[in-house]
Every structure is written in C-alpha cells, then in structure tokens.
Amino acid sequence: MDHFLYRNGALHAEDVPVAEIAAAVGTPFYVYSTATLTRHFQLFDEALDGMDHLVCYAMKAASNQAILRTLADLGAGMDVVSGGEYARARAAGVPGDRIVFSGVGKTRAEIIQALEGGIRQFNVESEPEMAVLSEVAHGLGKVAPITIRVNPDVDARTHAKISTGKSENKFGIPISQARRVYADAAALPGIKxxxxxxxxxxQLTELEPFEMAFRKVAELTQTLRTDGHEITRLDLGGGLGIPYARSNEAPPLPADFGALIKRTVGHLGCEIEIEPGRLIAGNAGLLVSSVIYVKQGEDRQFLILDGAMNDLIRPAMYDAWHDIVAVEEPEPGHEQVAYDIVGPVCESGDTFAKGRMMPKLQAGALVAFRSAGAYGAVMSSEYNTRPLVPEVLVKDDHFAVIRPRPTFDEIISRDTIPEWL
Incomplete structure (x- = not known):
C-alpha cells in the first residue's frame, strides 16, 4: 500500500500533485509520503502486539533526518551500521537507548562514539570485534550490552548480493560455534x-527461510540458557520484501511475519527486536524524472531521462525492477510503446529498463519510479559531477524539501588544489 495515486488525471503524493513539486524543485527528485511511512511502521508494530518488542528501523534504507524523526516520533528505534548513521540518528532526536549498532566492521572510534553517546546494544559479528569492544568499553569504565549475531546457514532465496545468512557470507559467527563464543564472551570484562x-x-518473498532461522535461534536460546547464559533479547533482523513488480509479486505481510515470530520464539519470554527497512521506506518513495529526448535507434526507441544510475543505482547494480509510470495519467486505450529507458550518464549500465511498455511520451514528460524509497537516495552519488537530487517529504497537502540540490559551485568548492599546482 502507498499514497501515490492518480486523481483527475494527475499522479499525487498524498494530496500534492507530483507535477507541482517538479515545478518547484526541478527534476529529478525523490519524494516520500509521511502517511505511507507511518502506516508501514504501524503494521510491524501491530504485528508484534502482545509481545515486549521494539521495531528498530534499518536506516540504511533511507536515512534523511526527516524520515528518521517521523519514525522516531512513532516510537521506532534505529538500527545503524556506521558512526555516520549513529550521528544522524542522534541528530534526528533518537535517544541512545533506542539505537542498535550492527555491521561487520565497527571501528574503535565508532565503538567509543556509541559508548559515550549512549547505545541500546551492539550486535557483535565476530570474535575479534568482541575482544576489541570489551577492551574499549573496559578502558572507558563501561560495560557494553551485546547480542552475538549467529549465521544460521539458511538460504534466504534472494539476490546473491543481499543474502546474509549463508555460511559463505561475511556476516555473524557460525551457529555451530555459538556455545564456545558465548562462553568466551561471558569471561570478558567490558561486555554483557x-x-x-x-x-x-x-527482499525475502517467502516466510520459510525466516522460520528455519528462527527455529534455530529458539533452539540455541534454550541451549545457552542451559549453559547458564541470561538470554533476554532476540534481535530477529528484517528483510521482508516489497512488491516491486506489482503484477507478479506478493510478499508476505508484516502480520504474517509477526505471527511467525510468535509461533517460533514467543514461548521463550524474550524481548523481540526486528529491523525492517525496505518495507517501511520502499513503497513510501518515488524518484521523479523528466524525459530529455525520445531517440529512435536501429531497432528500438530510447527514452532518455534526466535521472541516471547515480541517482538510482539499483537497476545497474542488481538488475532491479522498478515500475515506471507517467505522471500524467494515460487515457483509456492509449497507445503503448516499447522503450529502453535510460539516463544520460556515459555508461551502458545507465539503463533502467529494456523494452518497457509505456504510454507514448514526448520530451518534457514526467515519469515516476515507484518503490524507490529504499536504497535510492542513500546509494546515490555525484558521478559525472551530477548533483545529488533533492529529497522532498509530503504530509497531507503540503511538502518540504528535506535535502536541497547542491549547486555546481558547492560541489566543486569541496576540492582542494595542492599548492604546487
């Protein structure tokens, strides 16, 4: 569900015409719906009703402070994976006791930053990290609360580049070694x-891999308790997919995910944390772009946009599909044209879709990439010295620019020429 609908022939973001935003800020730009962010967070929160829980938004999906503040005001915690994300969360008003620090490569500086600023827990990914965390915390006269991330060797059945729970992935410790690692952790002075x-x-689109992983975690919980460890919290991660291609995808609902959690680990009496990102932010955002040219090739037509792979890299990186729609609603029975939809960057990889059926469009027409709210703006760059595109947040019938487009002077002024040149 999202709040981007056609009204009177024009695509709206909640109650604001998308074309009105384009006229004000120029294209390309990202636009997010407050109502969609709110609804998706609430779906997860309601799914765990009756359990002691915290929904920690995985802010790597979309980390603008306005989005973080919107979710934090609803009661969300934050899952961060860098010192920069930690600083963003704190700047957005998120208290340290609602921030979980994940990631395989936490540096000493990041550990100190979180210990001094306040942290709910560190999700420890390796034995070397655990030793460093203990040393740093002990040196500061603190005790760091930790969970240990176990790798359950479960195939998530998703894209290889976003699978994190198989034995060959870099994440966590093998679940077969968990008892020894937990015993070692209990002997370290700076962690609890x-x-x-x-x-x-x-982007998991079925529940079975979650169930396999959660049942392994339930068994491990009971084993560790038998060994004398106090296991009071289970962080079950996120990963639930969203429907990118609306015609053929129907991932499980948050309610189904919550029911699975209750069925597999609810009997353990643990506080539950989950870390959804994509499902909260993905369908809450659009990338809006303008057609620069319609080009006739040898055997195809190209729709050349002012948006490019540096603005939305998912198609180039993952062969990802995004529904692309005209901002002006096509008339019933309109002519359909097959376009290769591309950007202006000097890379053949700057291709969003091939042979995509679209209404016949002219230069100046606006198009919108649906489900672009997650891993869109956060993965963008200034390749080809293209400015980062604005981000806009809509609430009801008004909108605000929450990240402005930098000028060329602002981009270039960050360079420093050595004195010998």
Whole structure:
C-alpha cells in the first residue's frame, strides 16, 4: 500500500500533485509520503502486539533526518551500521537507548562514539570485534550490552548480493560455534551478553527461510540458557520484501511475519527486536524524472531521462525492477510503446529498463519510479559531477524539501588544489 495515486488525471503524493513539486524543485527528485511511512511502521508494530518488542528501523534504507524523526516520533528505534548513521540518528532526536549498532566492521572510534553517546546494544559479528569492544568499553569504565549475531546457514532465496545468512557470507559467527563464543564472551570484562542476533538477507518473498532461522535461534536460546547464559533479547533482523513488480509479486505481510515470530520464539519470554527497512521506506518513495529526448535507434526507441544510475543505482547494480509510470495519467486505450529507458550518464549500465511498455511520451514528460524509497537516495552519488537530487517529504497537502540540490559551485568548492599546482 502507498499514497501515490492518480486523481483527475494527475499522479499525487498524498494530496500534492507530483507535477507541482517538479515545478518547484526541478527534476529529478525523490519524494516520500509521511502517511505511507507511518502506516508501514504501524503494521510491524501491530504485528508484534502482545509481545515486549521494539521495531528498530534499518536506516540504511533511507536515512534523511526527516524520515528518521517521523519514525522516531512513532516510537521506532534505529538500527545503524556506521558512526555516520549513529550521528544522524542522534541528530534526528533518537535517544541512545533506542539505537542498535550492527555491521561487520565497527571501528574503535565508532565503538567509543556509541559508548559515550549512549547505545541500546551492539550486535557483535565476530570474535575479534568482541575482544576489541570489551577492551574499549573496559578502558572507558563501561560495560557494553551485546547480542552475538549467529549465521544460521539458511538460504534466504534472494539476490546473491543481499543474502546474509549463508555460511559463505561475511556476516555473524557460525551457529555451530555459538556455545564456545558465548562462553568466551561471558569471561570478558567490558561486555554483557543479553541476547542473540540473526539476519539472513533482504527482499525475502517467502516466510520459510525466516522460520528455519528462527527455529534455530529458539533452539540455541534454550541451549545457552542451559549453559547458564541470561538470554533476554532476540534481535530477529528484517528483510521482508516489497512488491516491486506489482503484477507478479506478493510478499508476505508484516502480520504474517509477526505471527511467525510468535509461533517460533514467543514461548521463550524474550524481548523481540526486528529491523525492517525496505518495507517501511520502499513503497513510501518515488524518484521523479523528466524525459530529455525520445531517440529512435536501429531497432528500438530510447527514452532518455534526466535521472541516471547515480541517482538510482539499483537497476545497474542488481538488475532491479522498478515500475515506471507517467505522471500524467494515460487515457483509456492509449497507445503503448516499447522503450529502453535510460539516463544520460556515459555508461551502458545507465539503463533502467529494456523494452518497457509505456504510454507514448514526448520530451518534457514526467515519469515516476515507484518503490524507490529504499536504497535510492542513500546509494546515490555525484558521478559525472551530477548533483545529488533533492529529497522532498509530503504530509497531507503540503511538502518540504528535506535535502536541497547542491549547486555546481558547492560541489566543486569541496576540492582542494595542492599548492604546487
């Protein structure tokens, strides 16, 4: 569900015409719906009703402070994977006791930053990290609360580049070694084990891999308790997919995910954390772009947009599909044309779709990439010295620019020429 609908022949973001935003800020730009962000967070929160829980938004999906503040005001925690994300969360007003620090490569500086600024827990990914965390915390006179991320060797059945729970992936410790690692952790002075962490991947479209992983975590919880460890919290990660191609995808609903959690680990009496990102932000955002040219090739037509792979890299990186729609609603029975939809960057990889059926469009027409709210703006770059595109947040019938487009002077002024040149 989202709040981007046609009204009177024009695509709207909630109650704001998308074309009105384009006229004000120029294209390309990202636009997010407050109502969609709110609804998707609430679906997860309601799915765990009756359990002690915290929904920690995985802010790597979309990390603008306005989005973080919107979710934090609803009661969300934050899952961060870098010192920069930690600083963003704190700047957005998220208290440290609602921030979970994940990631395989936490540096000493990041550990100190979180310990001094306040942290709910560290999700420890390796034995070397655990030793460093203990050393740093002990040196500061602190005790760091931790969960240990276990790798359950479960195939998430998703894209290889976003699968994180198989034995060959870099994440977590092998679940077969968990008892030894937890015993080692109990002997370290600067940390306190409070639970178990697991996350098997992103864009999962079926529940069976989650069930396999959660049942392994339930068994491990009971084993560790028998060994004398106090396991009070289970961080079950995120990864639930969204329908990118609306015609043929129907991922499980948050309610189904919550029911699975209750069925597999609900009997353990643990506080539950989940870390959804994509499902909260993905369908809450559009990338809006303008047609620069319609080009006739040898055997195809190209729709050349002002948006490019540096603005939305998912198609180039993952062969990802995004529904692309005209901002002006086509008339019933309109002519359909097969376009290769491309950007202006000097890379053949700057291709969003091939042979995509679209209404016949002219230069200046606006198009919108649906389901672009997650891993869109956060993965963008200034390749080809193209400015980062604006981000816009809509609430009801008004909108605000939450990240402005930088000028060329602002981009270029960041360079420093050595004195010998």
């Amino acid at each position: 084990v409070i639970g178990i962490d697991v996350h098997i991947g992103s």
